Amino acid sequence: MSFFPSQLRISSSLLRRRTAPMAAAAAAKRPFTSCEGSRPTIVHKRSLDILHDPWFNKGTAFSMTERDRLDLRGLLPPNVMSSEQQIERFMVDLKRLQVNARDGPSDTHALAKWRILNRLHDRNETMYYQVLVDNIEEYAPIVYTPTVGLVCQNYSGLFRRPRGMYFSAADRGEMMSMVYNWPADQVDMIVVTDGSRILGLGDLGVQGIGIAIGKLDLYVAAAGINPQRVLPVMIDVGTNNEKLLKDSLYLGLQEHRLDGEEYLSVIDEFMEAVFTRWPNVIVQFEDFQSKWAFKLLQRYRHNYRMFNDDVQGTAGVAIAGLLGAVRAQGRPMIDFPKQKIVVAGAGSAGIGVLNAARKTMSRMLGNNEAAFESARSQFWVVDAMGLITENRMNVDPDALPFARKEKEIGRQGLSEGSSLAEVVKKVKPDVLLGLSAVGGLFSKEVLEALKDSTSTRPAIFAMSNPTKNAECTPEEAFSILGDHIIFASGSPFNDVVLGDGGIGHSNQGNNMYLFPGIGLGTLLSGARIISDGMLQAAAECLAAYMKEEEIQKGIIYPSISSIRDITKEVAAAVVREAVAEDLAEGYRDMDARELQRLSQEETVAYVKNNMWNPVYPTLVYRNE
Numbered sequence: 001m002s003f004f005p006s007q008l009r010i011s012s013s014l015l016r017r018r019t020a021p022m023a024a025a026a027a028a029k030r031p032f033t034s035c036e037g038s039r040p041t042i043v044h045k046r047s048l049d050i051l052h053d054p055w056f057n058k059g060t061a062f063s064m065t066e067r068d069r070l071d072l073r074g075l076l077p078p079n080v081m082s083s084e085q086q087i088e089r090f091m092v093d094l095k096r097l098q099v100n101a102r103d104g105p106s107d108t109h110a111l112a113k114w115r116i117l118n119r120l121h122d123r124n125e126t127m128y129y130q131v132l133v134d135n136i137e138e139y140a141p142i143v144y145t146p147t148v149g150l151v152c153q154n155y156s157g158l159f160r161r162p163r164g165m166y167f168s169a170a171d172r173g174e175m176m177s178m179v180y181n182w183p184a185d186q187v188d189m190i191v192v193t194d195g196s197r198i199l200g201l202g203d204l205g206v207q208g209i210g211i212a213i214g215k216l217d218l219y220v221a222a223a224g225i226n227p228q229r230v231l232p233v234m235i236d237v238g239t240n241n242e243k244l245l246k247d248s249l250y251l252g253l254q255e256h257r258l259d260g261e262e263y264l265s266v267i268d269e270f271m272e273a274v275f276t277r278w279p280n281v282i283v284q285f286e287d288f289q290s291k292w293a294f295k296l297l298q299r300y301r302h303n304y305r306m307f308n309d310d311v312q313g314t315a316g317v318a319i320a321g322l323l324g325a326v327r328a329q330g331r332p333m334i335d336f337p338k339q340k341i342v343v344a345g346a347g348s349a350g351i352g353v354l355n356a357a358r359k360t361m362s363r364m365l366g367n368n369e370a371a372f373e374s375a376r377s378q379f380w381v382v383d384a385m386g387l388i389t390e391n392r393m394n395v396d397p398d399a400l401p402f403a404r405k406e407k408e409i410g411r412q413g414l415s416e417g418s419s420l421a422e423v424v425k426k427v428k429p430d431v432l433l434g435l436s437a438v439g440g441l442f443s444k445e446v447l448e449a450l451k452d453s454t455s456t457r458p459a460i461f462a463m464s465n466p467t468k469n470a471e472c473t474p475e476e477a478f479s480i481l482g483d484h485i486i487f488a489s490g491s492p493f494n495d496v497v498l499g500d501g502g503i504g505h506s507n508q509g510n511n512m513y514l515f516p517g518i519g520l521g522t523l524l525s526g527a528r529i530i531s532d533g534m535l536q537a538a539a540e541c542l543a544a545y546m547k548e549e550e551i552q553k554g555i556i557y558p559s560i561s562s563i564r565d566i567t568k569e570v571a572a573a574v575v576r577e578a579v580a581e582d583l584a585e586g587y588r589d590m591d592a593r594e595l596q597r598l599s600q601e602e603t604v605a606y607v608k609n610n611m612w613n614p615v616y617p618t619l620v621y622r623n624e
């Protein structure tokens with residue numbers, strides 16, 4: 001058996017050439033460096049094949065000329081590192097990981113588990129996704145929220161095999177060509193981030209690619225998107241994270257973030273490049289800071305198949321949970337417009353939820369201007385500067401529709417900038433919902449104030465991620481407010497054992513319940529855009545999924561272990577809405593007319609039959 005496995009066999013002449021510089025360097029007693037000046041090594045690979053070949057891969061040490069010669073542009077973070085810097089970074093991260101690996105928010109071995117799973121992912125994708133699908137409840141918190149946040153913070157020492165593409169400000173004018181460096185001729189799903197607001201961890205720059213990878217893991221595990229047809233993307237337009245700007249080992253552009261038209265021109269070029277190469281791709285925008293999240297959504301959603309998960313996915317999950325909370329009070333969902341809702345956080349997620357909740361109430365009240373106006377008065381919005389009212393100077397235009405009128409709140413003893421605790425005390429809300437990224441915001445004072453809620457079963461949605469950013473824990477909520485509440489959080493918490501031995505259910509109110517089904521349903525319907533109706537259909541499907549006895553126990557979201565089933569149902573609901581709105585153009589051999597003829601059951605079967613499963617295909621070699 002040759003020392004070189006057959007696919008790696010290096011010809012004897014090539015081997016001589018590869019070792020010649022080493023021999024010469026040894027003779028000259030200087031360290032061997034494979035630099036540009038020495039005789040090149042001829043390789044018969046390029047692009048990902050060479051990155052995934054441990055014999056030839058140099059990772060971030062590939063020079064820009066090599067990256068252009070070997071079709072590597074965009075497959076690596078933009079900074080070129082020397083081999084010495086690579087070793088230094090590895091050792092720094094190795095030491096850091098030995099400390100941080102014990103930093104797991106609720107699992108001290110979280111990072112170690114992530115690394116073992118990541119190695120499997122790099123070695124054998126089918127096995128990796130079989131492990132994920134079979135153990136999704138146990139490992140979603142590792143490959144996704146909350147551990148993926150820790151991964152992004154420790155990114156540079158963790159990812160061994162580059163996964164995804166990097167489009168940076170330095171690539172302007174090149175994107176239309178470099179997009180062909182990605183080896184897949186078909187890409188169904190792209191998750192793209194610019195790293196500007198990763199979970200509640202803020203600006204993590206190029207390290208934010210970890211969130212795109214984690215989201216796509218769920219697209220494969222929950223929605224059955226073929227792993228060979230997903231693409232994580234990082235748009236590196238710099239970072240405002242001063243620590244990263246000063247870190248000599250940082251892999252991204254060490255410049256402050258682009259802004260204004262320059263920033264938009266980079267995103268525009270990226271969108272044009274990917275949709276030119278893959279006209280049927282769906283692009284999910286993830287963890288863009290709020291100042292751009294809404295603008296980019298409005299800029300692209302009418303011309304491209306795209307959506308913003310933080311704005312629209314979260315809104316759908318929150319609506320489903322809010323409707324569940326109404327049912328848990330023993331009331332019909334049609335009572336939703338009577339709920340008094342206090343929201344802490346008016347960013348991309350908070351405003352997304354508010355807009356969706358107001359529209360849902362308005363539809364229930366008659367779906368006219370008067371109904372829409374009436375629904376507005378059910379919300380009180382608190383941000384970092386307190387209660388938002390019409391007296392706020394320079395109010396964020398996206399929050400303006402929810403600015404309370406002075407005369408309305410004067411009677412309640414509230415005013416511009418009133419604190420969250422004051423608002424809760426005076427409003428006595430049915431629902432307290434947090435999307436603030438501020439851990440512990442629902443303090444003892446705030447939760448005590450909620451005891452005077454006029455609801456028979458107040459609901460607390462501590463939706464911020466990761467775990468340490470949750471506005472409160474279920475233990476705090478149940479211990480202060482008693483057993484008869486509804487609790488949901490963005491990251492997973494264990495259920496709480498109550499005083500009487502009963503169980504206080506800790507629901508996970510996370511957009512993971514919807515984004516996989518939204519993507520899958522859009523793909524299988526062939527809809528050219530993702531409409532509000534399709535998103536509403538997804539939310540209503542999730543809300544209807546819960547059985548009455550579960551709701552009365554305080555369970556308002558499905559078990560994560562049934563995520564594949566709920567995704568199938570959500571996708572079918574999205575397909576049927578796309579057909580109803582005449583947006584569906586069909587998928588592969590299922591054309592729009594046939595889609596229209598499918599019954600509800602047949603649509604679910606159609607979706608199920610198009611979900612990829614992690615089973616080994618039979619391989620046949622062809623030398624083409």
Ligand SMILES: NC(=O)c1ccc[n+]([C@@H]2O[C@H](COP(=O)([O-])OP(=O)(O)OC[C@H]3O[C@@H](n4cnc5c(N)ncnc54)[C@H](O)[C@@H]3O)[C@@H](O)[C@H]2O)c1
Nearest residue numbers: 199200290345346347348349383384436464465490510511
């Ligand atoms: N559960 C989910 O599925 C889900 C989905 C999306 C976002 N999130 C989480 O929501 C959080 C916010 O995301 P975003 O994109 O809206 O962030 P953002 O930074 O754009 O918005 C944060 C908002 O919270 C407000 N805020 C800050 N401090 C506050 C305080 N002390 N009191 C009240 N409000 C305060 C800010 O003024 C801002 O309006 C993050 O932690 C994110 O991980 C969760």
Ligand SMILES: O=C(O)C[C@H](O)C(=O)O
Nearest residue numbers: 145199287310465510511
């Ligand atoms: O990533 C998540 O877990 C949910 C959401 O997209 C977030 O930004 O927090």
Ligand SMILES: [Mg+2]
Nearest residue numbers: 199286287310
């Ligand atoms: Mg997000």
